[in-house]
Amino acid sequence: xxxxxxxxxxxxxxxxGRAYASRRRGNRGNPRKGTWLGGLAVVAVLGAAGFAxxxxxxxxxGDLPDNAGSTEQARPTSAPSQPTPDPNGxxxxxxxxxxxxxxxxxxxxxxxxxxxxxxxxxxxxxxxGGSDTVGKGSTLHYQVDVEKGITLSAEDVAEExxxxxxxxxxxxxxxxxxxQRVSGGATDFVVRVATPGTVDTICGRSGLxxxxxxxxxxxxxxxxxxKRWQLATPVYAKDVTAYRALIINHEVGHFLGHGHVxxxxxxxxxxxxxQQIKGMNGCVPNVWPYDEEGQLVTGPAVP
Numbered sequence: 263x264x265x266x267x268x269x270x271x272x273x274x275x276x277x278x279g280r281a282y283a284s285r286r287r288g289n290r291g292n293p294r295k296g297t298w299l300g301g302l303a304v305v306a307v308l309g310a311a312g313f314a315x316x317x318x319x320x321x322x323x324g325d326l327p328d329n330a331g332s333t334e335q336a337r338p339t340s341a342p343s344q345p346t347p348d349p350n351g352x353x354x355x356x357x358x359x360x361x362x363x364x365x366x367x368x369x370x371x372x373x374x375x376x377x378x379x380x381x382x383x384x385x386x387x388x389x390x391g392g393s394d395t396v397g398k399g400s401t402l403h404y405q406v407d408v409e410k411g412i413t414l415s416a417e418d419v420a421e422e423x424x425x426x427x428x429x430x431x432x433x434x435x436x437x438x439x440x441x442q443r444v445s446g447g448a449t450d451f452v453v454r455v456a457t458p459g460t461v462d463t464i465c466g467r468s469g470l471x472x473x474x475x476x477x478x479x480x481x482x483x484x485x486x487x488x489k490r491w492q493l494a495t496p497v498y499a500k501d502v503t504a505y506r507a508l509i510i511n512h513e514v515g516h517f518l519g520h521g522h523v524x525x526x527x528x529x530x531x532x533x534x535x536x537q538q539i540k541g542m543n544g545c546v547p548n549v550w551p552y553d554e555e556g557q558l559v560t561g562p563a564v565p
Contacts, residue, residue: 407454409456436558449482
């Protein structure tokens with residue numbers, strides 16, 4: 263998912279836009295009158311009941327958590343229950359439509375927590391080197407930046423972006439788009455992986471509210487939220503690598519002029535331009551713009 267600016271971008275070299283409560287129960291304090299023995303028995307029973315009730319209600323404030331208003335879709339803290347298809351089965355670099363065993367952690371594994379700073383300095387390191395041109399048509403030059411102070415290598419991120427943009431199921435399948443990564447000079451767009459706070463700041467300058475959760479494309483900046491890059495979403499939690507392809511394809515798709523679309527039908531692949539973080543709506547996971555036959559995976563246009 264992304265926050266999307268409907269205004270065309272002003273690329274550095276060219277225009278983009280070609281054809282996102284303890285209920286407290288105690289003794290009511292009124293023991294029955296009667297014989298001494300009977301009264302003592304009643305007090306004992308009521309006392310036990312009171313302790314039992316207090317024990318049930320204790321353990322904090324006594325208020326039950328209200329999960330109804332949580333933004334679970336934007337907080338990828340748990341994997342989906344089966345038999346939901348594995349998040350990015352169809353989106354992995356291979357042509358497989360189901361997750362590979364190696365992409366899913368074993369039940370006994372305990373992954374280390376990932377450090378995701380809430381914000382950073384707002385300055386970036388550009389990946390060095392460059393790539394060959396992939397695709398046919400007008401070449402779009404791009405660079406890859408990673409915000410300073412986070413534990414990601416700019417070169418590693420660049421390699422991943424290159425692989426995504428060079429995949430035959432990516433945007434090069436349109437026959438008009440070609441991509442080449444550069445590390446200096448004129449660029450058409452920049453892929454930037456940044457902390458949630460920095461993404462909010464940069465996207466917010468164009469009036470987009472990313473809420474510390476999602477990505478966006480503003481002008482010639484493809485802003486990738488570090489949280490999404492590292493954790494994906496619940497649907498794709500077992501295949502984070504594949505979800506990264508969805509991020510890049512979705513946001514670069516906006517740069518190329520593609521708007522949001524919806525699910526084309528139950529059981530069909532979700533389009534890359536669908537805001538999948540909002541729900542699959544019957545579609546099955548997919549992260550590529552085109553299928554293996556070179557057909558665009560799309561659906562009805564949505565705002």
